[in-house]
Amino acid sequence: MPISAKGSVALIGSFRQRYPEVLAAAQIFANAGLTVKSPPICRIVDRGREFVRFESDPPESSDHELQAATLEKIFASDLVYVVNPGGYIDRTTAYELGCVHERGMAVYYAEPPKDLPIAVPDGTVVDARRLAEVIAGGDPGPAPFRRPGVAALPTADIVIFTIRSDHLCVLLVRRGKEPHLGMLALPGGFVRPGESLEDTAKRELLEETGLEESGIRMEQLHTYSRPERDSRGRIISTAFVAVMPDPPEVTGPSDARAADWVEVEEWLWGPNSSLAFDHGEIIRHGLEHIRARLEHTTLATAFCNDFFTITDLRKVYEAVWGYKLDPGNFHHRVVEETSGFVVKTDKVRRSGPGKPPALFRRGTADLLDLPHLRGRRTP
Missing domain, CATH: 1.10.10.10 (Winged helix-like DNA-binding domain superfamily/Winged helix DNA-binding domain)
Structure with a gap:
C-alpha cells in the first residue's frame, strides 16, 4: 500500500555528529508534503549530554524522558529514514533501529550500514530526495523490510512495601505526563541502552522518588506482557518487589509530580482502581508474594x-x-x-x-x- 504525501516520517542518525545532513533530509521530506515526526526541525542548543537538546525541548527534561518521547514519535510514523553518511551508525541510533525493526516498521537507509550487522534488503538504500519523490508521486517505491511486530520496549517497575503507623504501605508516584496524567502509579520506566533491568529499577527509583536503593534488596516478581497493557504500544514490564524499614520521606523530582507512601487497601487493585496501567494487578501480586514469604x-x-x-x-x-x-x-x-x-x-x-x-x-x-x-x- 503506497504511503501518501500526507504521511509521516521519522529520521534517525547521529544528531551530535551529522545533524546538518539529518536536517537537510528532513527538509526534503517536509517539502514533499510529509510530516516529520522526529527530529524537530530546529537548532541544537546543547550537545554536551547523552541526548542532544533542541530549542523545542523542555529545558528540565532528563535524558530518559527525551528518549521515551523520541521513541513515541518514531513509532507513530509511517516510515523511518536512517541518515548515516559513510555508513556510520552510532550506539543510540543502533538502539532506535533495533526497536523499529522489532515493531515491523518500514525502514530505509541513506547508505548501507558498515558498522552494524543488520539485514538491509535490496531497494531499501535510497537517496532522501528520490524516496520523497516516489512517495509524493503515489508510487509505493522500494519494498521496505518488515519483521513481525511482536517485540516490545522493556520497562522496569518497583513495588516497595513498608510499615507506617502499624499499616502496610506501598510507594507510589503521581504521574506528571501522559498517558494517565495525574494518576497514581508505581515508580519505574524504560530501560536505557546498556542497562540491565536491575539498573533501570534502581535508577528510576532514585529519579522518581529520591529514594536511594542502597540497602534495599529487590527481587524479580513477575513479567507483565499483555499487548493492551500500555496505550503507547507494546511495552513489557518486569516488576521488582522489596521491603524496607522506617522509610524516609520521598519526592517526585523527574516525570512524577509527587511520590508518597500509600496505605495498601483493596481499592488499589479492585474494579474501581484509579492506578495507571496494570499497576494495581502488580501490587496485588506483590502483596501475595510477601504474604507467602512471611510463612516460610x-x-x-x-x-x-x-x-x-x-x-x-x-x-x-x-x-x-x-x-x-x-x-x-x-x-x-x-x-x-x-x-x-x-x-x-x-x-x-x-x-x-x-x-x-x-x-x-x-x-x-x-x-x-x-x-x-x-x-x-x-x-
Missing part, C-alpha cells in the same frame, strides 16, 4: 530496624496478613520454637512506665525451620 522465611525482620521488640515483629505479620495474632503464642513460636529467627540482645526499649521490653536483632536464618503459616482471619 525470615523476611519479616526486613521490615524492622536493626533492633526491634517481638511486638514490633508481630505487628509486621498483622499488617501484611491483615489480621491480629495472639501475642503469647507469637512470642513462644518466634523466640522459643524457631531457631535462628531472632537473637535477644542486652538492650531494652525505654519508652514509658512499666518493665521495658527486650530488644532483638535478626538471626542468621533465611528459612524458617518451623513455617509460620497463616491462619484464619479474625474480625
